[in-house]
Structure formats: C-alpha cells, structure tokens
Amino acid sequence: MAPISNGPDLVEYEDANMENQVPLVSSYNDHIRPLLDAVDKLRHLKVMNEGIQLPTIVVVGDQSSGKSSVLESLAGINLPRGQGICTRVPLVMRLQHQPTPTPEVFLEFNGKTVYTDEARAADAISLATDEIAGDGKGISNTPLTLVVKKKGIPDLTMIDLPGITRVPVHGQPEDIYEQITGIITEYIRPEESIILNVLSATVDFPTCESIRMSRQVDKTGERTLAVVTKSDKAPEGLLEKVAADDVNIGLGYVCVKNRIGDESFEDARKEEAQLFKKSSTSLQD
Template identity: 90%
Template sequence: MRLQHHPSLAPELFLEFDGKIVHTDEARVADAINAATDEIAGDEKGISNTPLTLVVKKKGVPDLTMIDLPGITRVPVHGQPADIYEQIAGIIMGYIRPEESIILNVLSATVDFPTCESIRMSQQVDKTGERTLAVVTKSDKAPEGLLEKVTADDVNIGLGYVCVRNRIGDESYEDARKEEAKLFRSHPLLSRIDKSMVGIPVLAQKLTQIQAIIIARCLPDIVRKINEKLNASISELNRMPKTLSSPAEVMTAFMGIVGSAKESLKKILIRGEFDEYLDDHHMHCTARLVEMLNLYSNELHNCPESDPRRNFLMEEISVLEESRGIELPNFLPRTAEKSWEDIKNAYRFR
C-alpha cells in the first residue's frame, strides 16, 4: 500500500498489478482487492509473488509505503502446493532482507511473543533489531500482562512496540480511532501503558519517522550504486558504434579503423608490443616465427631429397661457408648488408 498526502478533498484509490490500473473507492476497495487477488493467484487459495499495489492519495495521510506480506502457512489446504511454507518464506525473506526495509512485526496480544514464527524470521536478517518494530493487535482481547510483555522485550524488538485496537464490524475509521483512544485512556490495565506506545496515529507517526531515518542513512549508498551503474552504462554506450548517416561520416569511421589497424601493426611488428593480444599466441611474432621454423625443419627432414642416413644439409652448409669470403671481425658480410637493405626497401614500399 502506497500512501500519498493529497491536497484534494476527494480521495483517489487505484490498484496496480500485471501492468494494469484498476480504479476503485473506499467503499469498494475490499472487493477490488479480492477480485485482483483471484486474477493473480486464482480462486483456490493459491499464492503468487506478483505484487499487488494499492495506491491511496488522500488528504491527511502520511507519505508512507507498506508491504503486507502473506501469512505463514505450514500445512497446505485446498490444493495448495506441498512446499507452500518454503514458497511463502522465500517471498517474506526477499522483502525483509534489504537493509532499507523496516520490518513491521504484527503480533497478537493473545499469544506468547517468543513462539511467533515472524519473530524468528526477522531475527535471521536483523539480529540486533535495529530496524524491527512490533505492532500488538487485539489489545482489548488479552489486556492481562500486556504491559509486562511490551516493556520486558524478551524478543529484542529494537524499535519498540505499538499496541492497537482492531476495527470491529463495520466501524468507520473515525469511530474506530475514537474507540481505540477511549480504550487506552480508561481501561484499568491498558491505560498504564505509555501513551507513546498505543494507537494507530502513534504507529503512523513512528513509521514515517523511522522511514525518513532509514532513507537518510541508506540514500548515499543507493546514490553511489546508481552512479556506478550509470557510468558503466554510459561507457558501454560510448563503445558502441555510432549511426552513420552520410558518406563523409562513413569515410571518417573507415579512416579511423584503418588508422587503428596501422597502429596495431606498428606495435606488433616494429615495437614488439603484444598488449592487445595477450592471450592470442598467433599474434606474437616471435612465437609464430619459432613455430614456422619448426614446421619448415620438419618439412626438410621429411623431404624425399633429404637422406637422414647421412649428414643433414652438410653439403648446403659447406657451400655457404665457401661463399662467405674474407671477413673482418664484428662486421656483417656484404651479402648480409645487401639483404638487409632489400628487406628495408621492400617494407618501405609496402
């Protein structure tokens, strides 16, 4: 339920689910919720994780968003799935686990608080109770010992307790609040509970204040995460190719690609830098040259003209030795210098 203060005297109510918007009013809101629930989860007491949002825009209501989670069911009935408990527990944990959530534990005054399943689940995600608030319903049904239960806090409710009276029958909201105020003012036992811990208006005020505190605490981290995702999306968008709408833009993009390819070739062939292809050994010239020489050596050994029973290539090596001529130490022979000049000229031509 999303409550929003609205200056208009006429309240506005509508449901949102599955991309639909269904307008309703205060008199028919219960029927509208039942019809939407049947549409989402069926009419056989099925369950669904699809959220059903009731938006209430009304003058005087607090700006507050509350999520009414399904009640815990351990035994499936009327064709419900066998893992009904696991499904409901998964839905509940998904909503109460985030640090931004306030856990509003609804407890009946007629039961012992330590035995409540909802308390056990909330303690799993909020061990210190710093974001858990308890609402004690049916205060008028079990007033004996209620003061001691909410003041002892045996179950570690960090944000405290608020005791309320349930609406009875067709009571209007205004009548219910009057009866509630009368109950906690005049009842011999309930009147002893501190007035900061009783009543629906106190609960609404507490929730609004706690929500503001939680938002203020979590907002910087939320903004940081949003900025990180935004920057990552912008970087990814900038890396995507731009739409080319004219021949001039196409030529500019093509020349950029050619320039990038030339720079990559210079890095690989001249400077021997392989940072663009760290894992691609086929682009490493030295490794490729060794591989090619090994292949060539194997081809020579397997060549029919080569006889492995005699000295391999010794005749060719002796011819090369004879052609070397007289040399000075530490100077390249003339044939080698000429070959080097031919290689440089050929590369320059290309």
C-alpha cells in the same frame, strides 16, 4: 495514538493537541516528506530492478495476527478479510495525503491501471489477486500495487506480505509454508528494509513464526518495529510483556485495538483512545 514502547520504556497514551502537533507536522513536511516522495519516485522508475535497494517498510505477521486491521487503519479503506490467507501476493500500498476531499484509489498490476473507490477497493484487490495468483488459494510473488490518495492519511509506502501458515488447507499447495517464507525472506533480508512485525497480544511473542524469521535477518532488532494488535483481548500483563522485550524489538512497540466488523474508522479510533486512556489511568492509580 496507542502506547509506544521504545525498548523497555513504555510511553503512556496521551491525547495529542494542536500545540504539540504543529511542530511535528511542520518538521515532517520540511524534512521527511520530501525524502519519502523521492523514494517513491525512484521506486516508480523501477530502479530496484537494476539492483538498487530502497528503504521499504515490509509488513509481516502470522496468519490471523491482525495485519489487515493495522493496514486498514493507516489507509482508511477496507481490505480483503476472511478465513485463511487473504493476502496472496505482495501488496504494495502507496499512501499519499492530498488536500482535496475526494479520494483517489487505483490498482497497478500486469502493466495496467484499474481505478476503483473506497467502497469497492477490497473487491477490486481480490479480483486483481485472482488474476495474478489464480482463483484458488495459492500465492504468487508478482506484486500488486494499491495507490490511495486521500486527505488525512500519512505519506507511506508499505509492502504487505502473505500471513505465515504452516499447515496447507484444501486448495493450497503442500509447500505453502516454504513459498510464503521464501517471499518474506526475500523482502526482509535487505538491510534497507524496515520490518513491521504484527503480533497478537493474545499469544506469546517468542512463539510467533514472524519473530523467528525477522530475527534471522535482523539479529539485533535495530530495524524491526512491532505492532501489537487485539490489545483489548489480553490487557492483563500486556504492559509487562511489552516492557520485557524478550524478543528484542529494537524500534519498539505500538499497541493497537483492532476495528471490529463494520465499525467505522472514526468510532474505532475513539474506542482505541478510550481503551488506552483507561489503561493509563489504571497505571497511575
């Protein structure tokens, strides 16, 4: 668990123990999970095509902000990575906890279902993206759904959108910026959307294009949550930057440490916990 700031107040990192986990899990199972299940069932029935808006977590961020690392940590599987735009279509990630030890991973797109596994999920997503958006560097507004049923992951549905880039590279259309911002605006404009804004700790938040876009549709920030990545790359002044909240993030901040290379998810969580435990100790001193 990383530091969370709700407005100006920063909650220090604290190791969770079983005593304080149980009531939270119980409350979640009794009250929150049935609501999320109901929303997922309605989404599966395509009621949004009939003009009915559903609560949706929309993940946005500038290119190379660390979106993939955040989503990988939540899903517990590898996603496509690399230079340039890795997410070229809206990727609907449906995460579902299941008690059985064997994960179930499959894709839904163009009216078909393609089964894969944890090890090959990134390649399967890339192939499906090429089928939807072409094998170049262009984008498409046709969604691709990734379903992950796995023990220990949260029950969440999120929509990951292409990272914002202003300058087209070779193979991209000249209006790539307009295309991307058009897709993002379509998804974050509805008042039912929760905007999960991924920001790098290494940049000034007010300069982030994703912040500018989210503030256009959510001026008060009441439905915007920020996830600050790469916290270990710029620890100096991060507390002050988050606590100042110059960009008006109404739902607060979550600071995380990115998984590095082929580092396992378990090792990455240990490193993250150690980083924030050390930061918390420094603040107390």
